[in-house]
Amino acid sequence: MNQREQFSTRLGFILATAGSAIGLGAIWKFPYVAGQNGGGAFLFIFIVFTFILALPLMMAEFAIGRTGGEDAVTSFKKIAPNTKWHWVAILGMITCFILLSFYSVIGGWVITYLGKAMTGSLNGLHANEYASVFEQTIANPWISLGVQLIFILITILVVAKGVQGGIEKAAKIMMPALAILFIILVIRALTLDGAGKGLAFLFQPDFSKLTSKAVLDAMGQSFFTLSIGVSVMITYSSYLPRTENLPRSAVSIVSMNIMIVLLAGLAIFPAVFSFGLAPDAGPVLLFHVLPTIFSQLPLGMFFFTAFLIVFLFAALTSAFSMLEIIVSVLSKGDSMKRRKYAWIIGIAIFIFGIPSSLSYGVLSDITIFDKSFFDLADYAVSNILMPLGALMMAIFVSWKMKKSVLFEQLSSGSNISRGIFTSWYYLLRYVAPVLIFAVMLDVLGVWDK
Ligand code: PHE
Numbered sequence: 001m002n003q004r005e006q007f008s009t010r011l012g013f014i015l016a017t018a019g020s021a022i023g024l025g026a027i028w029k030f031p032y033v034a035g036q037n038g039g040g041a042f043l044f045i046f047i048v049f050t051f052i053l054a055l056p057l058m059m060a061e062f063a064i065g066r067t068g069g070e071d072a073v074t075s076f077k078k079i080a081p082n083t084k085w086h087w088v089a090i091l092g093m094i095t096c097f098i099l100l101s102f103y104s105v106i107g108g109w110v111i112t113y114l115g116k117a118m119t120g121s122l123n124g125l126h127a128n129e130y131a132s133v134f135e136q137t138i139a140n141p142w143i144s145l146g147v148q149l150i151f152i153l154i155t156i157l158v159v160a161k162g163v164q165g166g167i168e169k170a171a172k173i174m175m176p177a178l179a180i181l182f183i184i185l186v187i188r189a190l191t192l193d194g195a196g197k198g199l200a201f202l203f204q205p206d207f208s209k210l211t212s213k214a215v216l217d218a219m220g221q222s223f224f225t226l227s228i229g230v231s232v233m234i235t236y237s238s239y240l241p242r243t244e245n246l247p248r249s250a251v252s253i254v255s256m257n258i259m260i261v262l263l264a265g266l267a268i269f270p271a272v273f274s275f276g277l278a279p280d281a282g283p284v285l286l287f288h289v290l291p292t293i294f295s296q297l298p299l300g301m302f303f304f305t306a307f308l309i310v311f312l313f314a315a316l317t318s319a320f321s322m323l324e325i326i327v328s329v330l331s332k333g334d335s336m337k338r339r340k341y342a343w344i345i346g347i348a349i350f351i352f353g354i355p356s357s358l359s360y361g362v363l364s365d366i367t368i369f370d371k372s373f374f375d376l377a378d379y380a381v382s383n384i385l386m387p388l389g390a391l392m393m394a395i396f397v398s399w400k401m402k403k404s405v406l407f408e409q410l411s412s413g414s415n416i417s418r419g420i421f422t423s424w425y426y427l428l429r430y431v432a433p434v435l436i437f438a439v440m441l442d443v444l445g446v447w448d449k
Contacts, residue, residue: 011168011172012168013236013237013239013240013244013249014249014252014253015167015168015171015172015175016167016168016171016236016317016321017227017233017236017237017249017253018171018175018252018253018256018257019167019171019175019314019317019318019320019321020227020232020233020236020317020318020320020321021225021226021227021253021256021257021318022175022178022256022257022260022314022317022318023225023314023315023317023318023319024103024106024107024314024315024318025221025224025225025226025318026225026257026260026261026264027260027264027286027311027314028106028283028286029221029224029225030046030221030225030261030264030265031264031265031268031269031285031286032281032282032283032284032285032286033217033218033221034046034202034265035268035269035272035278035279035280035281035285036217036279036280036282037211037213037214037217037218038206038209038210038214039201039202039205039269039279040200040201040202040203040204040205040206041205041206041207041209041210041214042210042214042217042218043202043203043205043265044205045210045214045215045218045219046218046221046222046261047258049218049219049221049222050222050226050254050257050258051254052427052431052435053219053222053223053390053432053435053436054222054223054225054226054228054254055226055250055251055254056394056424056427056428056432057223057228057229057390057393057394057428057432058226058228058233058250058253058254059246059247059250059410059424060393060394060397060398060428061228061231061232061233061234061237061393062233062234062237062240062246062249062250062409063246063397063401063405063406063409063410064076064079064234064237064393064396064397064401065233065234065235065236065237065238065240066237066238066240066242066244066246066409067079067401067405067409068234068238069238070238071089071235071238071325071328071329071332072089072092072093072231072234072235072238072325072328072329073086073089073090073093073329074086074329074332075089075234075238076088076089076396079400079401080396080400083400085392085396085400088231088389088392088393088396089231089234089329091230091385091388091389091392092229092230092231092232092234092325092389093231093325093326093329094385095229095230095381095385095386095389096230096231096232096322096323096325096326097322097326097345097348097349097352098352098377098380098381098385099230099322099377099381100152100155100319100322100323100349100353101349101350101352101353101356101377102353102356102374102377102378102381103315103318103319103322104148104151104152104155104319104349104350104353104357105144105148105353105356105357105359105374106283106315107147107148107151107312107315107316107319108144108146108147108148108149108150108151108357109134109138109147109287110151110308110311110312110315111147111150111151111312112134112137112138112143112147113134113287113290113291113304113308114305114308114309114312115147116133116137117291117301117304117305117308118305120301122291122295122301122304123301125291125295130288130291130292130295131277131284131287131288134284134287134288134291135284135360138360138361139360139361139362139364140361141357141358141361141362144357144358144360144361145354145357145358148350148353148357149350151315151316151319152319152346152347152349152350152353153346154316155316155319155320155323155346156323156342156343156346156347158316158320159320159323159324159327159338159342159346160338160339160342160343161339162335162338167317167320170313171313171317174310174313174314175256175314177306177310178260178310178311178313178314179259179260179263181303181306181307181310182260182263182264182267182307183263184297184303185263185267185293185294185303185307186263186266186267188293188296188297189266189267189268189270189271189274189293190266190270192270192271192274192275192293192296193274194270194273194274195270195271195273195274196270197270197273197274198268198269198270198271198272198273198274199266199269199270201269201273201279202265202266202269216383216438217382217383219387219435219436220382220383220386220387221382223382223386223387223390224381224382224386225257225261226253226254226257227318227321228386228389228390228393229385229386229387229388229389229390229391229392229393230322230325230385230386230389231325231389232321232322232324232325235321235324235325235328236321242412242413243412243413244413245413245414246409246410246413246414247410247414247416247420248414267293268285268286268289271289271292271293272285272289275289275292277289283374283375283378284360290304290307291304294307323342323345323346323349326341326345327341327342327345330345353377355373356373356374356377357374358373359372359373359374359375360372360374387436390432390436391432391433391436391437394428394429394432394433394436395433397428398425398426398428398429398432399429403425406421406425407421410424
Protein backbone atom coordinates (compact mmCIF):
# COMPACT_ATOMS: atom_id res chain seq x y z
CA MET A 1 0.00 0.00 0.00
CA ASN A 2 2.93 2.30 0.50
CA GLN A 3 3.01 3.25 -3.14
CA ARG A 4 2.95 6.94 -2.39
CA GLU A 5 6.30 6.75 -0.63
CA GLN A 6 8.21 5.12 -3.44
CA PHE A 7 10.27 8.07 -4.51
CA SER A 8 10.61 10.03 -1.34
CA THR A 9 14.20 10.90 -2.19
CA ARG A 10 15.29 13.22 -4.93
CA LEU A 11 17.82 10.77 -6.30
CA GLY A 12 15.27 7.96 -6.41
CA PHE A 13 12.94 10.05 -8.51
CA ILE A 14 15.66 11.28 -10.83
CA LEU A 15 16.91 7.75 -11.34
CA ALA A 16 13.47 6.37 -12.07
CA THR A 17 12.53 9.11 -14.52
CA ALA A 18 15.97 9.11 -16.14
CA GLY A 19 15.66 5.32 -16.26
CA SER A 20 12.39 5.67 -18.13
CA ALA A 21 13.82 8.25 -20.49
CA ILE A 22 17.22 6.74 -21.26
CA GLY A 23 16.71 3.53 -23.14
CA LEU A 24 16.36 2.19 -26.63
CA GLY A 25 15.17 5.62 -27.82
CA ALA A 26 18.53 7.29 -27.36
CA ILE A 27 20.74 4.31 -28.12
CA TRP A 28 18.90 2.31 -30.77
CA LYS A 29 16.25 4.59 -32.27
CA PHE A 30 18.10 7.87 -32.51
CA PRO A 31 20.95 6.56 -34.70
CA TYR A 32 18.62 4.77 -37.06
CA VAL A 33 16.14 7.63 -37.49
CA ALA A 34 18.96 10.18 -37.81
CA GLY A 35 20.62 7.87 -40.34
CA GLN A 36 17.44 7.71 -42.39
CA ASN A 37 16.97 11.47 -42.25
CA GLY A 38 20.38 12.65 -43.32
CA GLY A 39 22.19 13.18 -39.99
CA GLY A 40 23.27 16.70 -39.02
CA ALA A 41 20.18 18.72 -39.78
CA PHE A 42 18.08 16.07 -38.07
CA LEU A 43 20.23 16.19 -34.94
CA PHE A 44 19.97 19.97 -34.85
CA ILE A 45 16.20 19.98 -35.13
CA PHE A 46 15.87 17.15 -32.65
CA ILE A 47 17.77 19.24 -30.08
CA VAL A 48 15.62 22.30 -30.79
CA PHE A 49 12.43 20.28 -30.30
CA THR A 50 13.81 18.76 -27.15
CA PHE A 51 14.21 22.20 -25.60
CA ILE A 52 11.16 24.00 -26.93
CA LEU A 53 8.69 21.12 -26.70
CA ALA A 54 9.79 18.02 -24.83
CA LEU A 55 11.36 19.83 -21.85
CA PRO A 56 8.38 22.16 -21.26
CA LEU A 57 6.03 19.19 -21.68
CA MET A 58 7.98 17.19 -19.15
CA MET A 59 7.54 20.04 -16.66
CA ALA A 60 3.85 20.11 -17.56
CA GLU A 61 3.45 16.40 -16.82
CA PHE A 62 5.32 16.86 -13.54
CA ALA A 63 2.92 19.65 -12.60
CA ILE A 64 -0.12 17.47 -13.37
CA GLY A 65 1.32 14.52 -11.46
CA ARG A 66 2.17 16.45 -8.35
CA THR A 67 -1.09 18.39 -8.31
CA GLY A 68 -3.10 15.17 -8.73
CA GLY A 69 -0.91 13.01 -6.53
CA GLU A 70 -2.55 9.79 -7.75
CA ASP A 71 -2.28 7.41 -10.68
CA ALA A 72 -2.62 9.20 -14.01
CA VAL A 73 -6.35 8.60 -14.60
CA THR A 74 -7.31 9.60 -11.05
CA SER A 75 -5.06 12.66 -11.22
CA PHE A 76 -6.89 13.94 -14.30
CA LYS A 77 -10.25 13.21 -12.63
CA LYS A 78 -9.19 15.11 -9.53
CA ILE A 79 -7.96 18.16 -11.42
CA ALA A 80 -10.82 18.26 -13.93
CA PRO A 81 -13.79 16.46 -12.34
CA ASN A 82 -16.75 15.51 -14.52
CA THR A 83 -14.86 16.01 -17.76
CA LYS A 84 -13.44 13.62 -20.30
CA TRP A 85 -9.83 14.74 -19.75
CA HIS A 86 -8.89 11.48 -18.04
CA TRP A 87 -9.08 9.94 -21.50
CA VAL A 88 -5.68 11.51 -22.11
CA ALA A 89 -4.31 9.14 -19.48
CA ILE A 90 -6.20 6.20 -20.97
CA LEU A 91 -4.71 7.08 -24.36
CA GLY A 92 -1.30 7.01 -22.65
CA MET A 93 -2.01 3.53 -21.31
CA ILE A 94 -2.98 2.28 -24.77
CA THR A 95 0.14 3.88 -26.24
CA CYS A 96 2.37 2.21 -23.64
CA PHE A 97 0.68 -1.13 -24.37
CA ILE A 98 1.52 -0.93 -28.08
CA LEU A 99 4.91 0.58 -27.35
CA LEU A 100 6.01 -2.25 -25.08
CA SER A 101 4.80 -4.79 -27.65
CA PHE A 102 7.55 -3.78 -30.09
CA TYR A 103 10.03 -2.35 -27.58
CA SER A 104 10.30 -5.87 -26.18
CA VAL A 105 11.28 -7.15 -29.62
CA ILE A 106 14.35 -4.92 -29.60
CA GLY A 107 14.95 -5.75 -25.93
CA GLY A 108 14.96 -9.38 -27.07
CA TRP A 109 17.59 -8.60 -29.72
CA VAL A 110 19.84 -7.23 -26.99
CA ILE A 111 19.37 -10.46 -25.03
CA THR A 112 20.19 -12.48 -28.18
CA TYR A 113 23.50 -10.69 -28.61
CA LEU A 114 24.24 -10.96 -24.92
CA GLY A 115 23.81 -14.72 -25.15
CA LYS A 116 26.10 -14.88 -28.18
CA ALA A 117 28.76 -12.62 -26.67
CA MET A 118 28.78 -14.54 -23.39
CA THR A 119 28.99 -17.98 -24.97
CA GLY A 120 31.85 -16.88 -27.18
CA SER A 121 29.99 -17.64 -30.41
CA LEU A 122 30.92 -14.25 -31.84
CA ASN A 123 34.66 -14.79 -31.45
CA GLY A 124 36.77 -14.76 -34.54
CA LEU A 125 34.13 -13.53 -36.96
CA HIS A 126 34.99 -11.07 -39.70
CA ALA A 127 33.51 -7.62 -39.47
CA ASN A 128 31.07 -8.22 -42.30
CA GLU A 129 29.86 -11.52 -40.85
CA TYR A 130 28.20 -10.02 -37.81
CA ALA A 131 25.31 -8.58 -39.75
CA SER A 132 24.41 -11.86 -41.44
CA VAL A 133 24.75 -13.88 -38.24
CA PHE A 134 22.44 -11.39 -36.54
CA GLU A 135 19.92 -11.40 -39.37
CA GLN A 136 19.74 -15.20 -39.41
CA THR A 137 19.27 -15.33 -35.67
CA ILE A 138 16.36 -12.90 -35.50
CA ALA A 139 14.70 -14.54 -38.48
CA ASN A 140 14.29 -17.70 -36.41
CA PRO A 141 10.78 -17.39 -34.92
CA TRP A 142 11.53 -19.45 -31.81
CA ILE A 143 14.57 -17.43 -30.89
CA SER A 144 12.91 -14.14 -31.65
CA LEU A 145 9.79 -14.94 -29.61
CA GLY A 146 11.79 -16.61 -26.85
CA VAL A 147 14.00 -13.61 -26.16
CA GLN A 148 11.07 -11.24 -26.42
CA LEU A 149 9.26 -13.34 -23.81
CA ILE A 150 12.29 -13.25 -21.52
CA PHE A 151 12.39 -9.45 -21.76
CA ILE A 152 8.68 -9.19 -20.93
CA LEU A 153 8.90 -11.70 -18.08
CA ILE A 154 11.64 -9.68 -16.38
CA THR A 155 9.48 -6.56 -16.78
CA ILE A 156 6.44 -8.31 -15.32
CA LEU A 157 8.35 -9.70 -12.35
CA VAL A 158 9.73 -6.31 -11.38
CA VAL A 159 6.49 -4.39 -11.86
CA ALA A 160 4.47 -7.11 -10.06
CA LYS A 161 6.62 -6.72 -6.99
CA GLY A 162 6.43 -2.95 -7.13
CA VAL A 163 10.03 -2.80 -5.96
CA GLN A 164 11.86 0.32 -6.88
CA GLY A 165 14.50 0.09 -4.16
CA GLY A 166 16.62 -2.60 -5.77
CA ILE A 167 16.41 -0.95 -9.15
CA GLU A 168 17.44 2.40 -7.75
CA LYS A 169 20.52 0.84 -6.19
CA ALA A 170 21.41 -0.90 -9.43
CA ALA A 171 20.78 2.27 -11.43
CA LYS A 172 23.40 4.14 -9.39
CA ILE A 173 26.01 1.79 -10.82
CA MET A 174 24.50 1.09 -14.22
CA MET A 175 23.98 4.66 -15.42
CA PRO A 176 27.59 5.78 -14.87
CA ALA A 177 28.74 2.43 -16.31
CA LEU A 178 26.70 3.14 -19.44
CA ALA A 179 28.37 6.51 -19.87
CA ILE A 180 31.89 5.08 -19.32
CA LEU A 181 31.42 2.19 -21.75
CA PHE A 182 30.03 4.61 -24.30
CA ILE A 183 33.06 6.84 -23.94
CA ILE A 184 35.36 3.87 -24.60
CA LEU A 185 33.26 3.01 -27.63
CA VAL A 186 33.33 6.57 -28.91
CA ILE A 187 37.11 6.79 -28.57
CA ARG A 188 37.50 3.59 -30.62
CA ALA A 189 34.99 4.76 -33.21
CA LEU A 190 36.65 8.15 -33.59
CA THR A 191 40.05 6.61 -34.18
CA LEU A 192 38.86 4.35 -36.99
CA ASP A 193 39.99 5.15 -40.51
CA GLY A 194 37.55 7.45 -42.20
CA ALA A 195 35.81 8.41 -38.95
CA GLY A 196 35.73 12.02 -40.14
CA LYS A 197 33.02 11.27 -42.66
CA GLY A 198 30.78 10.06 -39.88
CA LEU A 199 31.44 13.21 -37.86
CA ALA A 200 30.64 15.35 -40.85
CA PHE A 201 27.44 13.37 -41.40
CA LEU A 202 26.36 14.04 -37.82
CA PHE A 203 27.60 17.57 -37.24
CA GLN A 204 27.54 19.35 -40.58
CA PRO A 205 23.88 20.03 -41.05
CA ASP A 206 22.78 20.33 -44.63
CA PHE A 207 19.48 22.12 -44.24
CA SER A 208 18.85 22.14 -47.95
CA LYS A 209 18.22 18.39 -47.81
CA LEU A 210 15.88 18.61 -44.89
CA THR A 211 12.46 17.16 -45.67
CA SER A 212 9.28 17.91 -43.75
CA LYS A 213 9.24 14.23 -42.81
CA ALA A 214 12.63 14.65 -41.13
CA VAL A 215 11.40 17.65 -39.15
CA LEU A 216 8.40 15.73 -37.96
CA ASP A 217 10.38 12.56 -37.24
CA ALA A 218 12.70 14.69 -35.10
CA MET A 219 9.75 15.89 -33.08
CA GLY A 220 8.43 12.35 -32.58
CA GLN A 221 11.91 11.28 -31.56
CA SER A 222 12.17 14.02 -28.94
CA PHE A 223 8.92 12.79 -27.34
CA PHE A 224 9.84 9.14 -27.64
CA THR A 225 13.22 9.45 -26.06
CA LEU A 226 11.94 11.51 -23.11
CA SER A 227 8.82 9.38 -22.53
CA ILE A 228 6.54 12.38 -23.17
CA GLY A 229 2.79 12.37 -23.83
CA VAL A 230 1.97 8.97 -22.36
CA SER A 231 1.48 9.86 -18.66
CA VAL A 232 4.67 8.15 -17.49
CA MET A 233 6.01 11.44 -16.16
CA ILE A 234 2.65 12.18 -14.49
CA THR A 235 2.70 8.82 -12.74
CA TYR A 236 6.27 9.10 -11.49
CA SER A 237 5.97 12.70 -10.31
CA SER A 238 2.79 11.90 -8.36
CA TYR A 239 5.10 10.25 -5.83
CA LEU A 240 7.03 13.45 -5.22
CA PRO A 241 7.09 15.61 -2.13
CA ARG A 242 6.24 19.32 -2.41
CA THR A 243 9.79 20.35 -1.76
CA GLU A 244 11.09 18.84 -4.98
CA ASN A 245 12.32 21.29 -7.58
CA LEU A 246 10.45 20.29 -10.76
CA PRO A 247 12.21 22.48 -13.35
CA ARG A 248 15.62 21.43 -12.09
CA SER A 249 14.70 17.72 -12.20
CA ALA A 250 13.41 18.09 -15.75
CA VAL A 251 16.57 19.90 -16.87
CA SER A 252 18.84 17.24 -15.39
CA ILE A 253 16.92 14.38 -17.01
CA VAL A 254 16.90 16.11 -20.40
CA SER A 255 20.64 16.85 -20.19
CA MET A 256 21.52 13.27 -19.30
CA ASN A 257 19.43 12.03 -22.16
CA ILE A 258 20.98 14.39 -24.69
CA MET A 259 24.40 13.29 -23.53
CA ILE A 260 23.56 9.65 -24.25
CA VAL A 261 22.04 10.57 -27.63
CA LEU A 262 25.26 12.39 -28.59
CA LEU A 263 27.45 9.54 -27.38
CA ALA A 264 25.38 7.08 -29.39
CA GLY A 265 25.72 9.24 -32.50
CA LEU A 266 29.45 9.67 -31.95
CA ALA A 267 29.94 5.94 -31.58
CA ILE A 268 27.73 4.79 -34.44
CA PHE A 269 28.25 7.15 -37.39
CA PRO A 270 32.05 7.22 -37.57
CA ALA A 271 31.92 3.42 -37.52
CA VAL A 272 29.15 3.22 -40.12
CA PHE A 273 31.21 5.28 -42.58
CA SER A 274 34.49 3.67 -41.71
CA PHE A 275 33.10 0.18 -42.35
CA GLY A 276 31.23 1.28 -45.44
CA LEU A 277 27.81 0.39 -44.02
CA ALA A 278 24.57 2.15 -44.94
CA PRO A 279 23.48 4.84 -42.43
CA ASP A 280 19.87 4.32 -43.42
CA ALA A 281 19.74 0.60 -42.66
CA GLY A 282 16.76 1.13 -40.31
CA PRO A 283 16.07 -0.62 -36.99
CA VAL A 284 18.89 -3.13 -37.44
CA LEU A 285 21.56 -0.40 -37.80
CA LEU A 286 22.86 -0.47 -34.24
CA PHE A 287 22.98 -4.24 -34.20
CA HIS A 288 25.09 -4.37 -37.33
CA VAL A 289 27.54 -1.76 -36.18
CA LEU A 290 28.10 -2.47 -32.48
CA PRO A 291 29.83 -5.87 -32.62
CA THR A 292 32.00 -4.66 -35.45
CA ILE A 293 33.35 -1.73 -33.43
CA PHE A 294 33.85 -3.87 -30.34
CA SER A 295 35.67 -6.52 -32.34
CA GLN A 296 38.28 -3.87 -33.13
CA LEU A 297 39.02 -3.21 -29.46
CA PRO A 298 41.41 -5.15 -27.26
CA LEU A 299 39.28 -7.38 -24.99
CA GLY A 300 36.47 -6.58 -27.41
CA MET A 301 34.05 -9.32 -26.42
CA PHE A 302 34.50 -8.50 -22.76
CA PHE A 303 33.60 -4.85 -23.37
CA PHE A 304 30.79 -5.86 -25.67
CA THR A 305 29.30 -8.11 -22.99
CA ALA A 306 29.57 -5.36 -20.39
CA PHE A 307 27.97 -2.89 -22.79
CA LEU A 308 25.09 -5.24 -23.56
CA ILE A 309 24.39 -5.76 -19.86
CA VAL A 310 24.06 -2.02 -19.20
CA PHE A 311 22.18 -1.50 -22.43
CA LEU A 312 19.70 -4.21 -21.43
CA PHE A 313 19.33 -2.57 -18.04
CA ALA A 314 18.60 0.80 -19.66
CA ALA A 315 15.98 -0.81 -21.92
CA LEU A 316 14.39 -2.62 -18.97
CA THR A 317 14.05 0.50 -16.81
CA SER A 318 12.16 2.11 -19.71
CA ALA A 319 10.00 -0.99 -20.12
CA PHE A 320 9.15 -0.98 -16.40
CA SER A 321 7.73 2.52 -16.73
CA MET A 322 5.49 1.49 -19.64
CA LEU A 323 3.95 -1.42 -17.75
CA GLU A 324 3.93 0.55 -14.48
CA ILE A 325 1.61 3.25 -15.75
CA ILE A 326 -0.98 0.70 -16.87
CA VAL A 327 -0.72 -1.39 -13.72
CA SER A 328 -0.81 1.61 -11.37
CA VAL A 329 -4.12 2.74 -12.83
CA LEU A 330 -5.70 -0.72 -12.71
CA SER A 331 -4.47 -1.71 -9.25
CA LYS A 332 -4.94 1.61 -7.42
CA GLY A 333 -2.33 0.82 -4.80
CA ASP A 334 -3.61 -2.68 -3.97
CA SER A 335 -0.60 -5.01 -4.03
CA MET A 336 -2.60 -8.18 -4.77
CA LYS A 337 -4.17 -6.50 -7.77
CA ARG A 338 -0.81 -5.13 -8.80
CA ARG A 339 0.56 -8.63 -9.13
CA LYS A 340 -2.50 -9.88 -10.99
CA TYR A 341 -2.60 -7.02 -13.50
CA ALA A 342 1.14 -7.02 -14.09
CA TRP A 343 0.83 -10.63 -15.27
CA ILE A 344 -2.38 -10.23 -17.26
CA ILE A 345 -1.32 -7.07 -19.05
CA GLY A 346 2.27 -8.25 -19.52
CA ILE A 347 1.19 -11.49 -21.19
CA ALA A 348 -1.40 -9.64 -23.32
CA ILE A 349 1.38 -7.30 -24.50
CA PHE A 350 3.52 -10.28 -25.41
CA ILE A 351 0.72 -11.82 -27.47
CA PHE A 352 -0.01 -8.50 -29.15
CA GLY A 353 3.70 -8.19 -29.96
CA ILE A 354 4.04 -11.57 -31.69
CA PRO A 355 3.47 -10.18 -35.24
CA SER A 356 6.07 -7.44 -34.59
CA SER A 357 8.51 -10.05 -33.38
CA LEU A 358 8.03 -12.14 -36.51
CA SER A 359 8.32 -9.12 -38.81
CA TYR A 360 12.02 -9.82 -39.28
CA GLY A 361 11.43 -13.47 -40.07
CA VAL A 362 8.43 -15.49 -41.21
CA LEU A 363 6.13 -12.46 -41.52
CA SER A 364 8.63 -10.23 -43.30
CA ASP A 365 6.63 -10.26 -46.52
CA ILE A 366 3.39 -9.12 -44.94
CA THR A 367 2.81 -5.39 -45.03
CA ILE A 368 -0.04 -3.10 -44.07
CA PHE A 369 -0.01 0.45 -45.51
CA ASP A 370 3.36 -0.53 -46.95
CA LYS A 371 4.81 -1.22 -43.50
CA SER A 372 5.69 -4.39 -41.62
CA PHE A 373 3.83 -5.03 -38.34
CA PHE A 374 6.87 -3.80 -36.46
CA ASP A 375 7.16 -0.58 -38.44
CA LEU A 376 3.43 0.01 -38.23
CA ALA A 377 3.40 -0.31 -34.42
CA ASP A 378 6.45 1.97 -34.16
CA TYR A 379 4.91 4.49 -36.54
CA ALA A 380 1.56 4.53 -34.73
CA VAL A 381 3.25 5.16 -31.39
CA SER A 382 5.97 7.63 -32.40
CA ASN A 383 4.18 9.60 -35.10
CA ILE A 384 0.53 9.49 -34.03
CA LEU A 385 -0.17 8.46 -30.45
CA MET A 386 2.69 10.19 -28.63
CA PRO A 387 2.28 13.54 -30.43
CA LEU A 388 -1.48 13.33 -29.82
CA GLY A 389 -0.91 12.70 -26.11
CA ALA A 390 1.62 15.56 -25.97
CA LEU A 391 -0.79 17.90 -27.74
CA MET A 392 -3.57 17.14 -25.26
CA MET A 393 -1.22 17.55 -22.28
CA ALA A 394 -0.10 20.96 -23.51
CA ILE A 395 -3.70 22.08 -23.95
CA PHE A 396 -4.84 20.60 -20.65
CA VAL A 397 -2.12 22.25 -18.59
CA SER A 398 -2.20 25.68 -20.18
CA TRP A 399 -5.94 26.03 -20.82
CA LYS A 400 -7.57 23.93 -18.10
CA MET A 401 -5.32 24.23 -15.06
CA LYS A 402 -5.12 27.39 -12.97
CA LYS A 403 -2.10 29.54 -13.63
CA SER A 404 -1.61 30.10 -9.91
CA VAL A 405 -1.59 26.35 -9.23
CA LEU A 406 0.98 25.84 -11.95
CA PHE A 407 3.17 28.63 -10.67
CA GLU A 408 3.03 27.17 -7.20
CA GLN A 409 4.00 23.73 -8.51
CA LEU A 410 6.93 24.95 -10.56
CA SER A 411 8.19 27.43 -7.98
CA SER A 412 7.96 25.28 -4.86
CA GLY A 413 11.46 24.17 -3.99
CA SER A 414 12.84 26.27 -6.82
CA ASN A 415 13.38 29.93 -7.54
CA ILE A 416 11.99 30.02 -11.05
CA SER A 417 11.48 33.59 -12.19
CA ARG A 418 8.15 34.97 -13.30
CA GLY A 419 9.61 35.57 -16.75
CA ILE A 420 10.65 31.98 -17.27
CA PHE A 421 7.34 30.73 -15.91
CA THR A 422 5.39 33.00 -18.25
CA SER A 423 7.44 31.94 -21.27
CA TRP A 424 6.86 28.31 -20.37
CA TYR A 425 3.14 28.92 -19.97
CA TYR A 426 2.70 30.64 -23.32
CA LEU A 427 4.93 28.15 -25.06
CA LEU A 428 2.53 25.43 -23.96
CA ARG A 429 -0.55 27.50 -24.63
CA TYR A 430 0.21 28.58 -28.19
CA VAL A 431 3.48 27.33 -29.65
CA ALA A 432 3.27 23.68 -28.63
CA PRO A 433 -0.27 23.00 -29.90
CA VAL A 434 0.45 24.63 -33.26
CA LEU A 435 3.75 22.83 -33.75
CA ILE A 436 2.43 19.47 -32.71
CA PHE A 437 -0.58 19.95 -34.91
CA ALA A 438 1.88 20.06 -37.80
CA VAL A 439 2.83 16.48 -36.93
CA MET A 440 -0.79 15.42 -37.06
CA LEU A 441 -1.15 17.02 -40.49
CA ASP A 442 1.90 15.15 -41.67
CA VAL A 443 0.31 11.91 -40.55
CA LEU A 444 -2.63 12.74 -42.78
CA GLY A 445 -0.24 13.34 -45.62
CA VAL A 446 -0.94 17.07 -45.92
CA TRP A 447 2.75 17.80 -46.58
CA ASP A 448 3.13 15.07 -49.18
CA LYS A 449 3.32 16.28 -52.70
N1 PHE B 1 11.99 6.96 -23.40
C1 PHE B 1 12.08 5.58 -23.63
C2 PHE B 1 13.32 5.29 -24.47
O1 PHE B 1 13.91 6.18 -24.98
C3 PHE B 1 10.87 5.03 -24.31
C4 PHE B 1 9.60 5.30 -23.57
C5 PHE B 1 8.60 6.02 -24.18
C6 PHE B 1 9.41 4.82 -22.27
C7 PHE B 1 7.42 6.28 -23.52
C8 PHE B 1 8.21 5.04 -21.62
C9 PHE B 1 7.23 5.76 -22.25
O2 PHE B 1 13.71 4.19 -24.64
